[in-house]
Amino acid sequence: MEILSSGEVFRDMARESDMSLEEFSQLAEKDDEIDKKLDKTMIDRASKGMILEGRLTGHLLHRSDKRAYKVWIDAPLDVRVKRIADREDHQDIEKLKEKVISREKSEAKRYKEYYDIDISDTSFYDMIIDSVENSPEEIVDKIVEGVRDEICER
Numbered sequence: 001m002e003i004l005s006s007g008e009v010f011r012d013m014a015r016e017s018d019m020s021l022e023e024f025s026q027l028a029e030k031d032d033e034i035d036k037k038l039d040k041t042m043i044d045r046a047s048k049g050m051i052l053e054g055r056l057t058g059h060l061l062h063r064s065d066k067r068a069y070k071v072w073i074d075a076p077l078d079v080r081v082k083r084i085a086d087r088e089d090h091q092d093i094e095k096l097k098e099k100v101i102s103r104e105k106s107e108a109k110r111y112k113e114y115y116d117i118d119i120s121d122t123s124f125y126d127m128i129i130d131s132v133e134n135s136p137e138e139i140v141d142k143i144v145e146g147v148r149d150e151i152c153e154r
Contacts, residue, residue: 006042006054013038022099025106032114055107059117062124069147072125073139077101079132126150 013034014024028034042057046066058070075083081097090096111117122128127146129139 001049001051002047003051003053004042004045006038006052006057009041010038022102025103029106029110032110035110035114055119056111056115056117058125059111059115059119059121069143069150070125070127071143071146072122072128073131074128075131 010024011021014021017024017027019027024034039056039060042052042054043060043064043066046052046061046064046068052061052068058068058072061068061070077097077100081093081100084090084100085093085096108119111119127143129142131139134142
C-alpha cells in the first residue's frame with residue numbers, strides 16, 4: 001500500500017525552501033498558503049487502498065467527500081519524544097521535547113486559525129488506539145480488523 005505522510009511532505013517543503021523545520025513552521029504561521037498547499041496535496045492524493053498519515057489528515061478527510069477509515073494512534077508526549085529521538089539519533093531529549101512542544105503548539109494554532117479545527121477532537125475517528133499499550137503488530141491487526149468490519153457492514 002502506498003503511504004503518504006503529511007510530516008514528510010511538510011519536511012520536504014521546508015528543505016525545498018532551504019529552512020529548518022522550526023523556521024518553516026514559524027513561516028507557516030504567517031503564510032497560510034503553506035498549510036493549504038500541504039493539506040490540498042494530502043486530500044488530492046488520497047485514493048482507495050492508500051494510507052495517509054498526519055495529525056490533520058483525519059479532520060480533512062472527515063470534511064471531504066472521500067470515504068476513509070480514520071484511525072487516531074495516540075501516545076503521550078514523553079513517548080513521542082523518545083520515539084523521535086530514537087528514530088533521528090537525537091541526543092538531547094529535553095531540547096527535542098521543547099522543539100516538539102513548540103511545533104505542536106504552532107500546528108494547533110494554525111489548524112484553529114485556518115480551518116477552525118480543534119486537533120484534540122477525536123470524536124469522528126472510527127478507531128483510537130493507544131500505541132503504548134499495543135505493539136506495532138497489534139496496532140496493525142486492530143486496524144485491519146476494523147477496516148474489514150467496516151467493509152462487511154457496507
